[in-house]
Amino acid sequence: MNTPGTALFCARLLRRQLVLAARRPVDIGNPLLFFAMVVALFPLGLGPAPDTLADFAPGILWIVALLSNLLTSDGVFRSDFDDGSLEQLLLSPQPLYLSVLAYVCAHWLVTGLLLALVSPVFALMLNLPATGIVALFFSLLLGTAVLSLVGGIGAALTVGLRRGGMLISLLILPLYMPVLIFGSAAVKAAVSGSPAAPYLAILGAMLSLAVALAPIATAAGLRISVDA
Protein backbone atom coordinates (compact mmCIF):
# COMPACT_ATOMS: atom_id res chain seq x y z
CA MET A 1 0.00 0.00 0.00
CA ASN A 2 2.06 2.90 -1.27
CA THR A 3 1.91 5.52 -3.96
CA PRO A 4 2.13 3.76 -7.30
CA GLY A 5 4.97 4.55 -9.64
CA THR A 6 4.20 7.11 -12.28
CA ALA A 7 4.60 4.64 -15.13
CA LEU A 8 2.21 2.23 -13.46
CA PHE A 9 -0.28 5.00 -12.82
CA CYS A 10 -0.22 6.15 -16.45
CA ALA A 11 -0.59 2.59 -17.68
CA ARG A 12 -3.62 2.26 -15.41
CA LEU A 13 -5.12 5.52 -16.70
CA LEU A 14 -4.60 4.33 -20.26
CA ARG A 15 -6.27 1.03 -19.47
CA ARG A 16 -9.16 2.82 -17.74
CA GLN A 17 -9.74 5.05 -20.77
CA LEU A 18 -9.58 2.11 -23.17
CA VAL A 19 -12.01 0.05 -21.09
CA LEU A 20 -14.37 3.04 -20.96
CA ALA A 21 -14.13 3.42 -24.72
CA ALA A 22 -14.65 -0.29 -25.32
CA ARG A 23 -17.82 -0.18 -23.21
CA ARG A 24 -19.21 2.56 -25.45
CA PRO A 25 -18.49 1.10 -28.89
CA VAL A 26 -20.69 3.78 -30.47
CA ASP A 27 -18.02 6.36 -29.68
CA ILE A 28 -15.43 4.29 -31.50
CA GLY A 29 -17.69 3.48 -34.43
CA ASN A 30 -19.05 6.99 -35.04
CA PRO A 31 -15.87 8.63 -36.38
CA LEU A 32 -15.27 5.69 -38.70
CA LEU A 33 -18.84 5.82 -39.92
CA PHE A 34 -18.52 9.58 -40.41
CA PHE A 35 -15.34 8.99 -42.41
CA ALA A 36 -17.10 6.43 -44.60
CA MET A 37 -20.16 8.61 -45.16
CA VAL A 38 -18.26 11.74 -46.13
CA VAL A 39 -15.88 9.85 -48.41
CA ALA A 40 -18.96 8.37 -50.10
CA LEU A 41 -20.32 11.90 -50.66
CA PHE A 42 -17.44 13.05 -52.83
CA PRO A 43 -18.10 10.83 -55.88
CA LEU A 44 -21.68 12.15 -55.74
CA GLY A 45 -20.54 15.76 -55.67
CA LEU A 46 -17.53 15.60 -57.95
CA GLY A 47 -18.83 13.04 -60.39
CA PRO A 48 -17.79 9.41 -60.47
CA ALA A 49 -14.97 9.77 -63.05
CA PRO A 50 -12.16 7.62 -61.56
CA ASP A 51 -9.38 9.93 -62.79
CA THR A 52 -10.86 13.06 -61.18
CA LEU A 53 -11.39 11.20 -57.91
CA ALA A 54 -7.83 9.88 -57.93
CA ASP A 55 -6.55 13.43 -58.35
CA PHE A 56 -8.49 14.71 -55.38
CA ALA A 57 -8.19 11.59 -53.22
CA PRO A 58 -5.16 12.62 -51.07
CA GLY A 59 -6.77 15.92 -50.12
CA ILE A 60 -10.22 14.43 -49.56
CA LEU A 61 -8.98 11.61 -47.36
CA TRP A 62 -6.87 13.94 -45.24
CA ILE A 63 -9.58 16.57 -44.78
CA VAL A 64 -12.13 13.95 -43.79
CA ALA A 65 -9.68 12.37 -41.34
CA LEU A 66 -9.09 15.80 -39.84
CA LEU A 67 -12.81 16.52 -39.48
CA SER A 68 -13.54 13.14 -37.95
CA ASN A 69 -10.75 13.77 -35.43
CA LEU A 70 -12.22 17.20 -34.69
CA LEU A 71 -15.58 15.56 -34.07
CA THR A 72 -14.23 13.36 -31.29
CA SER A 73 -11.61 15.55 -29.63
CA ASP A 74 -14.38 17.55 -27.97
CA GLY A 75 -15.15 14.58 -25.72
CA VAL A 76 -11.71 13.65 -24.43
CA PHE A 77 -12.22 15.24 -21.00
CA ARG A 78 -15.97 15.89 -21.12
CA SER A 79 -17.30 13.00 -19.08
CA ASP A 80 -14.51 13.26 -16.52
CA PHE A 81 -15.30 16.94 -16.11
CA ASP A 82 -19.00 16.26 -15.65
CA ASP A 83 -18.61 13.58 -13.00
CA GLY A 84 -15.82 15.18 -10.98
CA SER A 85 -13.03 12.79 -11.98
CA LEU A 86 -11.10 15.69 -13.46
CA GLU A 87 -10.93 17.45 -10.08
CA GLN A 88 -9.49 14.29 -8.59
CA LEU A 89 -6.96 14.03 -11.42
CA LEU A 90 -5.78 17.59 -10.80
CA LEU A 91 -5.33 16.88 -7.10
CA SER A 92 -3.34 13.76 -7.82
CA PRO A 93 0.30 13.71 -6.72
CA GLN A 94 1.17 12.29 -10.15
CA PRO A 95 2.53 14.64 -12.85
CA LEU A 96 -0.41 16.01 -14.85
CA TYR A 97 1.74 16.18 -17.99
CA LEU A 98 1.97 12.39 -18.15
CA SER A 99 -1.66 11.85 -17.15
CA VAL A 100 -2.73 14.11 -20.00
CA LEU A 101 -0.47 12.16 -22.33
CA ALA A 102 -2.21 8.95 -21.25
CA TYR A 103 -5.63 10.45 -22.02
CA VAL A 104 -4.52 11.68 -25.43
CA CYS A 105 -2.82 8.38 -26.20
CA ALA A 106 -6.05 6.51 -25.43
CA HIS A 107 -7.94 8.93 -27.68
CA TRP A 108 -5.49 8.40 -30.52
CA LEU A 109 -5.62 4.60 -30.18
CA VAL A 110 -9.40 4.52 -30.62
CA THR A 111 -9.63 7.20 -33.31
CA GLY A 112 -6.44 7.95 -35.25
CA LEU A 113 -4.94 4.50 -35.22
CA LEU A 114 -8.20 2.84 -36.26
CA LEU A 115 -8.69 5.45 -38.97
CA ALA A 116 -5.20 4.82 -40.32
CA LEU A 117 -5.84 1.08 -40.31
CA VAL A 118 -9.06 1.30 -42.30
CA SER A 119 -7.91 4.14 -44.58
CA PRO A 120 -6.67 1.81 -47.40
CA VAL A 121 -10.25 0.66 -47.92
CA PHE A 122 -11.47 4.22 -48.37
CA ALA A 123 -8.46 5.03 -50.53
CA LEU A 124 -9.55 2.27 -52.90
CA MET A 125 -13.08 3.69 -52.90
CA LEU A 126 -11.63 6.94 -54.26
CA ASN A 127 -9.37 5.15 -56.70
CA LEU A 128 -6.15 6.31 -55.05
CA PRO A 129 -3.23 4.61 -56.85
CA ALA A 130 -1.68 1.76 -54.89
CA THR A 131 1.63 3.64 -54.59
CA GLY A 132 -0.12 6.29 -52.48
CA ILE A 133 -1.75 3.92 -50.02
CA VAL A 134 1.37 3.16 -47.98
CA ALA A 135 2.16 6.85 -47.71
CA LEU A 136 -1.46 7.55 -46.73
CA PHE A 137 -1.29 4.96 -43.96
CA PHE A 138 1.94 6.27 -42.48
CA SER A 139 1.05 9.92 -42.85
CA LEU A 140 -2.26 9.30 -41.09
CA LEU A 141 -0.52 7.29 -38.38
CA LEU A 142 1.82 10.20 -37.57
CA GLY A 143 -0.56 13.01 -38.42
CA THR A 144 -3.57 11.88 -36.38
CA ALA A 145 -1.32 11.60 -33.32
CA VAL A 146 -0.46 15.30 -33.75
CA LEU A 147 -4.15 16.07 -34.26
CA SER A 148 -5.09 14.24 -31.05
CA LEU A 149 -2.43 16.09 -29.07
CA VAL A 150 -3.47 19.50 -30.42
CA GLY A 151 -7.14 18.62 -30.08
CA GLY A 152 -6.49 17.88 -26.41
CA ILE A 153 -5.57 21.55 -25.88
CA GLY A 154 -8.87 22.69 -27.37
CA ALA A 155 -10.78 20.06 -25.41
CA ALA A 156 -9.17 21.18 -22.15
CA LEU A 157 -9.96 24.83 -22.78
CA THR A 158 -13.58 24.28 -23.76
CA VAL A 159 -14.51 21.44 -21.40
CA GLY A 160 -16.20 23.80 -18.97
CA LEU A 161 -18.42 25.35 -21.63
CA ARG A 162 -21.85 23.95 -22.39
CA ARG A 163 -21.49 24.34 -26.14
CA GLY A 164 -17.79 24.14 -26.75
CA GLY A 165 -18.06 22.33 -30.08
CA MET A 166 -17.99 25.39 -32.29
CA LEU A 167 -15.34 27.17 -30.27
CA ILE A 168 -13.02 24.18 -30.30
CA SER A 169 -13.15 24.17 -34.12
CA LEU A 170 -12.14 27.81 -34.23
CA LEU A 171 -9.39 27.30 -31.69
CA ILE A 172 -7.65 24.29 -33.12
CA LEU A 173 -8.39 24.21 -36.85
CA PRO A 174 -5.62 26.75 -37.56
CA LEU A 175 -3.21 24.46 -35.69
CA TYR A 176 -4.39 21.49 -37.76
CA MET A 177 -3.42 23.18 -41.04
CA PRO A 178 0.31 22.34 -41.13
CA VAL A 179 -0.56 18.70 -40.49
CA LEU A 180 -3.04 18.75 -43.36
CA ILE A 181 -0.54 20.39 -45.70
CA PHE A 182 2.28 17.95 -45.10
CA GLY A 183 -0.01 14.93 -44.71
CA SER A 184 -1.68 15.35 -48.08
CA ALA A 185 1.63 16.40 -49.66
CA ALA A 186 3.16 13.09 -48.56
CA VAL A 187 0.40 11.15 -50.32
CA LYS A 188 0.57 13.33 -53.46
CA ALA A 189 4.34 12.87 -53.61
CA ALA A 190 3.99 9.11 -53.37
CA VAL A 191 1.35 9.07 -56.10
CA SER A 192 3.52 11.10 -58.45
CA GLY A 193 6.46 8.80 -57.83
CA SER A 194 8.67 11.08 -55.74
CA PRO A 195 9.71 10.02 -52.22
CA ALA A 196 7.22 10.64 -49.42
CA ALA A 197 9.82 10.22 -46.70
CA PRO A 198 10.73 13.94 -46.35
CA TYR A 199 7.10 14.83 -45.68
CA LEU A 200 6.73 11.97 -43.23
CA ALA A 201 9.88 13.19 -41.50
CA ILE A 202 8.35 16.64 -41.11
CA LEU A 203 5.18 15.05 -39.69
CA GLY A 204 7.41 13.13 -37.28
CA ALA A 205 9.08 16.37 -36.24
CA MET A 206 5.67 17.94 -35.64
CA LEU A 207 4.71 14.93 -33.55
CA SER A 208 7.84 15.30 -31.42
CA LEU A 209 7.11 18.96 -30.88
CA ALA A 210 3.48 18.25 -30.06
CA VAL A 211 4.37 15.49 -27.57
CA ALA A 212 6.75 17.87 -25.83
CA LEU A 213 4.54 20.97 -25.72
CA ALA A 214 0.85 20.11 -26.16
CA PRO A 215 0.40 18.31 -22.81
CA ILE A 216 1.77 21.38 -21.00
CA ALA A 217 -0.87 23.57 -22.64
CA THR A 218 -3.55 20.93 -22.07
CA ALA A 219 -2.67 20.64 -18.37
CA ALA A 220 -2.83 24.42 -17.96
CA GLY A 221 -6.16 24.49 -19.82
CA LEU A 222 -7.60 21.82 -17.53
CA ARG A 223 -6.57 23.77 -14.42
CA ILE A 224 -8.25 26.89 -15.78
CA SER A 225 -11.42 25.01 -16.75
CA VAL A 226 -11.76 23.34 -13.36
CA ASP A 227 -11.02 26.60 -11.55
CA ALA A 228 -13.73 28.54 -13.35
Next chain:
Amino acid sequence: MAEDLSLERGGRQLFTGLSFAVRPQQVILVEGANGAGKTSLIRILAGLSRYGFEGRVARHGPMLYLGHHSAVKALLTPRENLAWHVSGESQYTDDEIEAALSRVGLHGYEDVLSHTLSAGQHRRVNLARLYLSRSPLWLLDEPFTAIDVSGVAELQSLFAAHVKQGGAVVLTSHQALNIDHQVSRLDLSAGVLP
Protein backbone atom coordinates in the same frame (compact mmCIF):
# COMPACT_ATOMS: atom_id res chain seq x y z
CA MET B 1 -3.68 26.36 7.08
CA ALA B 2 -5.45 29.43 5.75
CA GLU B 3 -4.61 33.05 6.30
CA ASP B 4 -6.70 36.11 5.71
CA LEU B 5 -9.00 34.60 3.09
CA SER B 6 -11.46 36.83 1.33
CA LEU B 7 -13.82 35.79 -1.41
CA GLU B 8 -16.11 37.82 -3.59
CA ARG B 9 -18.58 36.29 -6.00
CA GLY B 10 -20.87 38.21 -8.27
CA GLY B 11 -20.20 41.48 -6.48
CA ARG B 12 -21.03 40.03 -3.06
CA GLN B 13 -18.45 39.70 -0.32
CA LEU B 14 -18.88 36.10 0.89
CA PHE B 15 -16.28 36.12 3.61
CA THR B 16 -13.38 38.32 4.52
CA GLY B 17 -10.40 38.14 6.85
CA LEU B 18 -10.92 34.43 7.42
CA SER B 19 -7.89 32.85 9.13
CA PHE B 20 -7.63 29.43 10.62
CA ALA B 21 -5.37 26.42 10.88
CA VAL B 22 -6.40 22.80 10.68
CA ARG B 23 -4.49 20.79 13.26
CA PRO B 24 -4.33 17.04 13.81
CA GLN B 25 -7.21 15.58 15.79
CA GLN B 26 -9.52 18.38 14.73
CA VAL B 27 -12.96 18.22 13.16
CA ILE B 28 -14.06 21.47 11.57
CA LEU B 29 -17.65 21.82 10.47
CA VAL B 30 -18.10 24.64 7.98
CA GLU B 31 -21.55 26.12 8.38
CA GLY B 32 -23.52 28.73 6.53
CA ALA B 33 -26.66 29.17 4.52
CA ASN B 34 -26.88 28.12 0.87
CA GLY B 35 -24.61 30.38 -1.11
CA ALA B 36 -22.51 31.36 1.90
CA GLY B 37 -19.36 30.07 0.20
CA LYS B 38 -18.88 26.69 1.88
CA THR B 39 -18.08 24.82 -1.32
CA SER B 40 -15.88 27.68 -2.52
CA LEU B 41 -13.94 27.55 0.74
CA ILE B 42 -13.40 23.80 0.50
CA ARG B 43 -12.25 24.14 -3.11
CA ILE B 44 -9.84 26.91 -2.14
CA LEU B 45 -8.45 24.74 0.67
CA ALA B 46 -8.08 21.79 -1.72
CA GLY B 47 -6.22 23.95 -4.23
CA LEU B 48 -8.78 23.57 -7.00
CA SER B 49 -9.57 27.29 -6.97
CA ARG B 50 -6.33 29.14 -7.36
CA TYR B 51 -7.54 32.52 -8.53
CA GLY B 52 -10.42 34.80 -7.70
CA PHE B 53 -9.77 34.96 -3.98
CA GLU B 54 -7.43 36.87 -1.74
CA GLY B 55 -5.26 35.43 0.99
CA ARG B 56 -2.91 32.52 1.37
CA VAL B 57 -3.37 28.80 1.82
CA ALA B 58 -0.51 26.57 2.92
CA ARG B 59 -0.89 22.83 2.66
CA HIS B 60 1.35 20.32 4.35
CA GLY B 61 1.12 16.69 3.44
CA PRO B 62 -1.39 14.74 1.39
CA MET B 63 -5.11 15.29 1.57
CA LEU B 64 -8.26 13.66 0.31
CA TYR B 65 -10.94 15.82 -1.28
CA LEU B 66 -14.45 14.57 -1.96
CA GLY B 67 -16.59 17.11 -3.75
CA HIS B 68 -20.18 17.41 -4.90
CA HIS B 69 -19.57 15.11 -7.82
CA SER B 70 -18.96 11.50 -6.99
CA ALA B 71 -16.19 10.95 -9.57
CA VAL B 72 -17.64 7.49 -10.15
CA LYS B 73 -17.69 6.29 -13.74
CA ALA B 74 -20.98 4.70 -14.70
CA LEU B 75 -19.29 2.37 -17.18
CA LEU B 76 -16.83 0.96 -14.66
CA THR B 77 -17.59 -1.42 -11.83
CA PRO B 78 -17.11 -0.16 -8.26
CA ARG B 79 -13.97 -2.28 -8.04
CA GLU B 80 -12.51 -0.75 -11.20
CA ASN B 81 -13.53 2.71 -10.09
CA LEU B 82 -11.43 2.34 -6.97
CA ALA B 83 -8.55 0.34 -8.42
CA TRP B 84 -8.03 2.69 -11.36
CA HIS B 85 -8.94 5.86 -9.54
CA VAL B 86 -7.60 8.97 -11.27
CA SER B 87 -6.40 10.47 -8.01
CA GLY B 88 -3.44 8.08 -8.22
CA GLU B 89 -3.19 8.41 -4.48
CA SER B 90 -2.40 4.87 -3.54
CA GLN B 91 -2.30 1.43 -4.91
CA TYR B 92 -4.71 -0.93 -3.28
CA THR B 93 -4.89 -4.68 -3.21
CA ASP B 94 -8.07 -6.47 -4.20
CA ASP B 95 -8.68 -7.39 -0.57
CA GLU B 96 -8.46 -3.79 0.60
CA ILE B 97 -10.94 -2.69 -2.05
CA GLU B 98 -13.35 -5.50 -1.20
CA ALA B 99 -13.13 -4.66 2.50
CA ALA B 100 -13.76 -0.96 1.84
CA LEU B 101 -16.73 -1.67 -0.43
CA SER B 102 -18.30 -3.99 2.11
CA ARG B 103 -17.78 -1.34 4.80
CA VAL B 104 -19.96 1.05 2.75
CA GLY B 105 -22.58 -1.64 2.24
CA LEU B 106 -21.74 -2.56 -1.34
CA HIS B 107 -20.78 -6.16 -0.71
CA GLY B 108 -21.98 -8.16 -3.70
CA TYR B 109 -21.96 -5.12 -5.98
CA GLU B 110 -18.19 -5.09 -6.59
CA ASP B 111 -18.39 -6.29 -10.17
CA VAL B 112 -21.62 -4.84 -11.54
CA LEU B 113 -21.44 -1.80 -13.79
CA SER B 114 -22.00 1.34 -11.76
CA HIS B 115 -24.81 2.69 -13.94
CA THR B 116 -27.07 0.02 -12.46
CA LEU B 117 -26.45 1.45 -8.97
CA SER B 118 -28.57 4.14 -7.32
CA ALA B 119 -27.43 7.69 -6.63
CA GLY B 120 -26.83 6.84 -2.99
CA GLN B 121 -24.76 3.81 -3.96
CA HIS B 122 -22.68 6.00 -6.29
CA ARG B 123 -21.96 8.25 -3.34
CA ARG B 124 -21.04 5.18 -1.32
CA VAL B 125 -18.53 4.01 -3.91
CA ASN B 126 -16.91 7.41 -3.59
CA LEU B 127 -17.04 7.28 0.20
CA ALA B 128 -15.26 3.93 0.14
CA ARG B 129 -12.17 5.98 -0.62
CA LEU B 130 -12.30 7.23 2.96
CA TYR B 131 -11.79 3.68 4.18
CA LEU B 132 -8.86 3.21 1.80
CA SER B 133 -7.23 6.58 2.33
CA ARG B 134 -4.07 7.11 4.30
CA SER B 135 -4.21 10.89 3.87
CA PRO B 136 -4.27 12.69 7.21
CA LEU B 137 -6.44 15.58 6.01
CA TRP B 138 -9.92 15.00 4.64
CA LEU B 139 -11.78 17.82 2.89
CA LEU B 140 -15.38 16.74 2.45
CA ASP B 141 -18.07 18.74 0.73
CA GLU B 142 -21.51 17.56 1.88
CA PRO B 143 -20.46 13.94 2.49
CA PHE B 144 -23.91 12.97 3.79
CA THR B 145 -25.85 13.86 0.64
CA ALA B 146 -28.04 10.95 -0.50
CA ILE B 147 -26.76 8.71 2.30
CA ASP B 148 -29.27 6.94 4.52
CA VAL B 149 -29.49 7.33 8.31
CA SER B 150 -27.40 4.31 9.25
CA GLY B 151 -24.81 5.28 6.65
CA VAL B 152 -24.52 8.74 8.17
CA ALA B 153 -24.00 7.23 11.61
CA GLU B 154 -21.27 4.96 10.26
CA LEU B 155 -19.54 7.87 8.53
CA GLN B 156 -19.58 9.85 11.74
CA SER B 157 -17.96 7.04 13.67
CA LEU B 158 -15.38 6.79 10.87
CA PHE B 159 -14.60 10.49 11.29
CA ALA B 160 -14.18 9.98 15.03
CA ALA B 161 -11.81 7.06 14.44
CA HIS B 162 -9.85 9.08 11.89
CA VAL B 163 -9.25 12.06 14.16
CA LYS B 164 -8.34 9.81 17.06
CA GLN B 165 -5.56 8.42 14.91
CA GLY B 166 -4.23 11.93 14.41
CA GLY B 167 -6.12 12.87 11.26
CA ALA B 168 -8.19 15.95 10.63
CA VAL B 169 -11.54 16.45 8.90
CA VAL B 170 -12.93 19.62 7.37
CA LEU B 171 -16.48 19.16 6.16
CA THR B 172 -19.53 21.07 5.12
CA SER B 173 -22.93 19.77 6.09
CA HIS B 174 -26.39 20.97 6.87
CA GLN B 175 -26.83 18.10 9.31
CA ALA B 176 -25.82 18.26 12.93
CA LEU B 177 -22.73 16.20 13.67
CA ASN B 178 -23.20 13.66 16.38
CA ILE B 179 -19.72 12.31 16.94
CA ASP B 180 -17.72 11.32 19.91
CA HIS B 181 -15.22 14.12 19.53
CA GLN B 182 -14.96 17.87 19.90
CA VAL B 183 -16.22 19.65 16.78
CA SER B 184 -15.08 23.17 15.91
CA ARG B 185 -17.63 25.18 14.04
CA LEU B 186 -16.70 27.65 11.36
CA ASP B 187 -19.64 29.86 10.60
CA LEU B 188 -19.03 31.64 7.33
CA SER B 189 -21.46 34.43 8.08
CA ALA B 190 -19.37 35.24 11.17
CA GLY B 191 -16.00 34.60 9.55
CA VAL B 192 -14.11 33.60 12.70
CA LEU B 193 -13.31 30.33 14.40
CA PRO B 194 -14.47 30.38 18.02
